[in-house]
Amino acid sequence: MTAFPEIERIPFEGPQSKNPLAFRYYDPAEKVEGKSMRDHLRFSVVYWHTFRGQGADPFGPGTAARPWDDGSNSLENAQKRVRVAFEFIDKLGAPFYAFHDRDVAPEGESLAESNKNLDDVVKVLKEEQQRTGIQLLWGTANLFSNPRYMHGAATSPNSEAFAYAAAQVKKALEVTLELGGAGYTFWGGREGYQNLWNTDMRRELDNLARFLHIAVDYAKEIGFTGQFYIEPKPKEPTKHQYDSDAAACLNFLRQYDLLDHLKLNLETNHATLAGHTMQHEMDLAGAAGALGSIDANTGDMLLGWDTDQFPTDIYLTTQCMHTLLKYGGLKTGGVNFDAKVRRESFEPIDLFYAHIGGMDAFARGLKIAAAIRADGRLEGLLKDRYASWDSSLGAEIEAGKHSFASLEKIMLERGEVTPNRSGRQEMIENLINTYM
Amino acid sequence: MTAFPEIERIPFEGPQSKNPLAFRYYDPAEKVEGKSMRDHLRFSVVYWHTFRGQGADPFGPGTAARPWDDGSNSLENAQKRVRVAFEFIDKLGAPFYAFHDRDVAPEGESLAESNKNLDDVVKVLKEEQQRTGIQLLWGTANLFSNPRYMHGAATSPNSEAFAYAAAQVKKALEVTLELGGAGYTFWGGREGYQNLWNTDMRRELDNLARFLHIAVDYAKEIGFTGQFYIEPKPKEPTKHQYDSDAAACLNFLRQYDLLDHLKLNLETNHATLAGHTMQHEMDLAGAAGALGSIDANTGDMLLGWDTDQFPTDIYLTTQCMHTLLKYGGLKTGGVNFDAKVRRESFEPIDLFYAHIGGMDAFARGLKIAAAIRADGRLEGLLKDRYASWDSSLGAEIEAGKHSFASLEKIMLERGEVTPNRSGRQEMIENLINTYM
Amino acid sequence: MTAFPEIERIPFEGPQSKNPLAFRYYDPAEKVEGKSMRDHLRFSVVYWHTFRGQGADPFGPGTAARPWDDGSNSLENAQKRVRVAFEFIDKLGAPFYAFHDRDVAPEGESLAESNKNLDDVVKVLKEEQQRTGIQLLWGTANLFSNPRYMHGAATSPNSEAFAYAAAQVKKALEVTLELGGAGYTFWGGREGYQNLWNTDMRRELDNLARFLHIAVDYAKEIGFTGQFYIEPKPKEPTKHQYDSDAAACLNFLRQYDLLDHLKLNLETNHATLAGHTMQHEMDLAGAAGALGSIDANTGDMLLGWDTDQFPTDIYLTTQCMHTLLKYGGLKTGGVNFDAKVRRESFEPIDLFYAHIGGMDAFARGLKIAAAIRADGRLEGLLKDRYASWDSSLGAEIEAGKHSFASLEKIMLERGEVTPNRSGRQEMIENLINTYM
Amino acid sequence: MTAFPEIERIPFEGPQSKNPLAFRYYDPAEKVEGKSMRDHLRFSVVYWHTFRGQGADPFGPGTAARPWDDGSNSLENAQKRVRVAFEFIDKLGAPFYAFHDRDVAPEGESLAESNKNLDDVVKVLKEEQQRTGIQLLWGTANLFSNPRYMHGAATSPNSEAFAYAAAQVKKALEVTLELGGAGYTFWGGREGYQNLWNTDMRRELDNLARFLHIAVDYAKEIGFTGQFYIEPKPKEPTKHQYDSDAAACLNFLRQYDLLDHLKLNLETNHATLAGHTMQHEMDLAGAAGALGSIDANTGDMLLGWDTDQFPTDIYLTTQCMHTLLKYGGLKTGGVNFDAKVRRESFEPIDLFYAHIGGMDAFARGLKIAAAIRADGRLEGLLKDRYASWDSSLGAEIEAGKHSFASLEKIMLERGEVTPNRSGRQEMIENLINTYM
Ligand SMILES: [Co+2]
C-alpha cells in the first residue's frame, strides 16, 4: 500500500532543474564547511500540521483531501496514518520528525485509555523509525486543545489541570525516551492570560516553574538525557503568553533556576509576532548559550496571527543559517518545519511542494551563509568596526581596569571622542545581495 | 517676573467644576487608603518635553510659543528657563520633577565646559528647589542626542563613546546627589542596533552591563543611595533597543548580576510599542519585586511610534493605580509625566491643560482603584477562582509534595479534572465599569 | 420549556444597582434628544456567535455549555434552538436580531435540500418573531465556510462557485423578505486573496460588482425594499479582503456604480484591524451619506485578529453615538452585537452578562454624547476653530470665487497667514472626561 | 570644483563584479522586452533626502558630513548645492530627479522673497539640466514643514493657510513647467487630523478637493500638460492622513470628480504602513488605470514609522517590476528613490552605495520579472486557474446573460459545484524562487 503512488524519493537535480518535485539546492551528502548538509540542517517534519492539519480556520472547516484518512478517531486510522507519515517523510528525505502525544494517538475516555492508545501507536512509530531510519527530533504533549486546559495547564486556576498535565507530560516523556527522541519541547499554548483582572500572574508563574522542575526531576529519574526546550510565543491562543519571546523565556528560566535545563526552540513566526526578527531571537539565544532548535516557518508581516507558512525567502534562511553557523551549528536541535500548507493548497501533492520549497530555501541559505563566511568581507567589516575595543582604552575597559573616575580623567583630557565611522548599512545590504 | 501671569496656583474644585484650570479629582491632601493623594501619586514633571520640547517632528520644525525663551543656547537663557520651570511646577502643584543633564544646561565646546555649564545651572535648580519645596524625582544623562552617540553609548563600537558616556554619567550622578534626587534612571536610547549584520550583540551587551556595574560602584563611592532605574523601550530611535521590555530588562539584569541594584521605570507608550499593556508590564515587574517608577503617558494604539501623549483614559489610570496598590504603592518612584503636548497645542496654556488632565486622570484612577479594593467583589472573584490551590491537592503541590508519579497516580484514579468554571471576563469588565 | 429558568426579563435598575443581571443605563423608554433609547439604539443580537458559537479556536475545540443543544445537525435541533434564541433575546429586551442562512438551518446534501431546511426553520423564526415582537435587522448568506468557497464566492476562479453563491443569496433575500427584514448585508469573507501571484484582481473585482448588480436587480424584482449593506474588513480569513475598509468599499461602489444601492455596515474590530478608529470609519461613511449600520464590538488593540469582544469602553461607545447623532442617527440600521463571549466564558449566563454589558455601555455612550451636544462647549470650540471659513476670504473660497492667481495676489500682499490657534487637543480630551 | 573627487561615473561591470561602486545589474542600454533598462526604470533621485537630509531624528540632530554645504540658509549655498546634486546624479547615471520648492531654495521673509529665491535657484537647475541632460520627473511644494501649515494646508481650519498653499503651488507649477517637468505630485503631509473631536472631516475633504480643482484649472491655464499625481500615506506626521492608501485616494478622486486629472504615486513604505503590500497597491491602481509613478523605497516591517530605506530586497523589486510590466510599464512616471541613508551612514560615499544598491535591485527585479513573463509558467498557471470563466457558464455570466433566477436553476440541477483546484501557493512561491 502506498499513499503517494505517483511520487518517488525526491531527487536532488541541481539549480537548473525545472522539476517542481526535485531539490535544486538540498543535496544531503554535499559538504559545507566540512559537514554534510544533512547534518547541518537536520530537517524535521511535524506531525500536527502535516498529518493532522485539515485546513480549518475560524471561518470554515477543513478542506484537506487526505484519501488515506477515514476521518475517524479510531486507533486503526491513527496507526494507518503513521505508515503514511513515514512514507511521506521517507520520500521527502527528511531525517527527523516531531509530534505531540495527541497528534499520533486518539484521546480516550479516560487518562488510562489515552495512555493505552498512545502505547499502541508508539509501537508503530517505533517500527517505522526502524524501517526507515527516520528519528524523533523531539516529543511534546498537547496541553492546550482539550477544554480541561481552557485556563492553562501548569498555570491553570484549577489545580487538577496541573495534575492532569503532569500525568500527560510524564507519559510523553516516557514515550519520547522509548522512541529515542533527541529532545522534548514545552510550548505553553494557554500558559498566559486573557485578562489581567481575573489573573494572579505571580502565582501562575510560580506554578509554571514548579511544573518544569518536576519535569526535569522526572527526566533524571527515568534516564531521559535528551535536551529540553521551551518555545516562545507572545500570544494566540491567549491574549498574552508568559513565554512571550526569547528574553522573556530566559528571564523566567533564570528567575526560577531552570537555565541549566532548558534551551530555546525558536520559531520565526513567533519571533515576528513578538516584534523581533528571527535573526534577533537567534542571536540573543546564541549569545546566552541557549540556542537549541528552530521551528522553521515564516509569517506574513502584514497579518497579526501565526500563519505558520513554509519559509521560502532566502534572505530569511540566510540569516538563520548564518546565525546558526556563528554559534556552532545545531547540536541536538533541528530545522523543524512547524509549517502548514494554505487551506487552499488542499491536495496531498501540496505537502511535497511545501516541504521541498522549505528545504531548498534553507539549503540555499546555508550555502549563501557559508559563502559569506568564506569570503570574509562581512566579517572583516565587523572586525574593523569594533577595532577600538581590541587594544588600548577599549581593551583596558573590557579588562575591568577602568572606573568612572579614570574614564572621566581621560575624556576631560581628550575633550571629544575620536570621530565615529559610518555604520555602512546600505553597503552591507548590497554586499549581502552579491551572495544571493 | 512671571511667565504665566494669568495663572494662579491650580485649585482643587471637585468633580462638578467646569473650570479647565482646576482639578476635579486631584486633592493632594485627601486621604485614600490612609495615605494622602500627594504621597500616593508623587507627580513629577519632566524638563525635556515640558521645558525643552518645541514640537518639532520629522516633517517640520518646532511650533511652540515660549515667550520666556530667547531660543539661544546661552547659559543665561538656561538659567532663566529654570525659574520659569519652577514657576510652572509650583503653580501646577506637582511635588517632583526629572531632567537629563543636557536639558537643563547647554553642552559646551568640551566636556569640561559642559560640566561647568551644568554646575552653573544646578545652582539655580537648587535655589528653586529650596524656594518651592519641589524635589528631584530622578536625574539622568542624555546619551543619545549628540552625534558621538550615533552608534550607542555604552554599546558603541567606539570605545571612547563609552568613556565619554561614563564621564557624563559620573557628573550626572554627582549632580543628582547634590540636588537630593530620589533616583537615577538609565534609558538606553541608542543602546541597540539598526542592523544585525554590522552588530556584535554579545559584545555590546557585555559592555552595557560593564557600564552599569561601574555606575553602581561609583554611586557607592560617592554615597548616592537613591534608587537606580532602567527604562525599557523596544525601538525608536534604534530598530531594536536591548532593553526592549520589562522581561528583557529583567533577563539582562539577572544575567549580569545587576538585579539588586536596579528597578524598572516603566512607560505606558513603551509597553504598548513592545506589544504589552502597561498593566502587564507593571504586574510583571511587581511580581519580580522590581516595580520602581512609572513614566505616565499614553500612546496612540494605531500609531507605531512613541507619541508620549498625556494620559487621560481612566481605564488606563485605574489599571496603573490598582497594580501599584497591589504591590504596595510607590516608594522612591513617582508618576512621572514623560509626556508632551501635541505640536498643534503650541501655546503655554496648553502645558497647564495637559498636566492638569493627566493628574486628574491619575487621581481619578487612584480613587477608582481604591473603591474596587474597598468593595472587595473583584478580589473575591479572584480568591474563588484560585481556591483549588488553597487546600488539599493544590496546596500540596505548592508545598512541593508532588512528583509526576504521584500526580499521575491521582489523575489515573480521578480520570478527569473537576470541571472548570467560567473565567467571567465579560462580567468582570462590566463590574469594572460600575466603578467608573 | 425554558432554557434560562433562572433568568427573568432583564430589568432597568439605574446606575446604583449592583445586580449584574440588570441594566444600569439602558432604559428603553427613556427619551434622549426626544427619541426613546430603544429607537436610538436598535440593539440587535447575532445568531452566529450567540447561538452557534462554541468557543473553538485554532488551538482547541469548543467549550460552550449549551444544554438545549444536542450538538447534532438535525432540523429538530435547529428549530429548538430558534425557540431558545428568542427566549434569550426576549429576556434581554433587544428588539432585533440578525442571521446567516447557514446559522439557522443545516446545510443539506444538495442545494435543494438546504433550501428546504431553511424554509422549515424560517417558519419557526416567523412564529417567534410574531410571538415576541422581535424583528429581523438584516439577513445574510454564509458564502465563506463551505469548502466550495475556499477561493471566494463571487470572486472565485471557479465560475460555479459564483453561480452557487447567487442561488444562495437569492434564497437568503427571499427569506429576509419573508421575515420582514429591514436590511440585507454582504460581508465578503473570502472575497480577496491569499497571494497576488495566483490572482487576477481586476477580473475578480469585476465579478464581485457583477454579483452585487444582479442582487440589486433581484431585490427589485421580488419587491425587497430593505437596505443593502456592505461590511468592510481588511483581512482574515484571507490575507487581503477587497472590501478592506470604508474608503475601499466606497471606492468600489463608486467605480461600479453601486453607491445608490448599498450603505456601509461598519464594525469596530474591522476598523481597527484596518488601522482606523471606529470613529474615523463612521465619520467617513457619514460624510459620504453611506453610514448604514454598525456591528458593535471591540478588538484588543494588541492582537492582530478579529476578537469580536463585547464593547464596554465608554470612550468608544461615546464616540460611536456622538457620530451617529451628528449624522442623524440610525435609520434602517442598528447597534448589532457582532460579538462573542470568550472561550473561557462558556456558561449560558455569560451570554447575558456580555450583552447586558454591551447594551449598558452603548446606552451610557448615548447619554454622554447627548450631554456633550446639549452642553455645547465642544461644538462651540469647533465652530470657533473653523470660523475663518465662515466669512470673507474663507467664504469666498468655499463659494468658488477664487483661483490660484487671485489667492496668490492676496497672499503676496498679506505676506504671511494670520497666526494659527492651538488645536487644544489636551483640553478637549479633558473636556470629554468631564462627561464620563 | 568637484564634491566627489574620488568618484567617477558609476560603471556597469556585471554580476561578477566585487566593486561596491559599480552596477552589477543596471546596464542602461540593455534591452529588456524590447526596451532599454533606462526607459523601463526611469530612475530618479530625490532632492529632499539626498541633498537636504541631515540624519536628524526625534532623538538627535543631524550627523551627515556634507563638506560642500556651509549649513547656512543662504542663496549661494543653495545654488552651490545644486551643482553638487547634479554632479552626484550625473555620476550615478540617473536620468531624473524630483524636488519640493523649499528643498532647492530658502524660504524668505515673505512669500515674494521666497518666490524670488526660488527663481534664482531654478536658473541654476535649468543650467545644470541642460549641461547634464538630467530631467525633472516631477515637482512639488512643501506644504507641511512651515508652522503655518501645522493644521494642514488645503484642509487647514485657517483659510489663509489654504490661500498661502495655493500661492505656493501656483509658483511650484510654474517652475515645474519652466523646467520641463514630466509631472507634479501632491502629498498631503498634514492633510488629515490629529484628533477627530476637533475636526470637521467633511468640510476639510471638500476643501481639499476644491484645492485640487483649482490646481487643475491653473495647469490648463498655463499650459502645463505634465501628469498630476497624488501620493497616499496613512499617517505620520498626522494621526490619520485623508489620502491613506490607494483605495482612499481613488475614492476621493471619484467622489470629487478628479479621477481624470490625477494618477497615483505609490510608495512602498506608505503601502506597508497602511497594511498593504506594494504589489497590492500597484495592482489596485493598475486595475483602475491610475498607476502613475512609484516612490521606490522600503520600510522595516517591524517598525511603525516611515523609515524610507533604500530598497534592496529582490522579491520586492520583482513584484514591483512584474506589476509595472503587466500594466504596460511606466509612462510619465519613474522609479523615484524617495529613500534616505541611515543616520549612521553619514558619509557622502554612503549616498552612492545606497543609490547603486537600489538601482541594481530594481534592475535585477526587472530582469527577473521579464524572465518570469518570458518563461510563461506562471502566466500559464493563472490562465488555467481562471479557465472556467473563459467559456460556457463563466463566459455567459461575464457577458451579462445571467440572473439569480437562471443561476439558481443551473445550480439546483447540478447540486454542487465542480470541485475546486488547489491554489498552489507553495508551488508558486517555489517557482518564483527559481528565477531568483
Ligand atoms: Co512552533
Ligand SMILES: [Co+2]
Ligand atoms: Co507558529
Ligand SMILES: [Co+2]
Ligand atoms: Co520615558
Ligand SMILES: [Co+2]
Ligand atoms: Co516615550
Ligand SMILES: [Co+2]
Ligand atoms: Co461584523
Ligand SMILES: [Co+2]
Ligand atoms: Co469581526
Ligand SMILES: [Co+2]
Ligand atoms: Co514618497
Ligand SMILES: [Co+2]
Ligand atoms: Co515615505
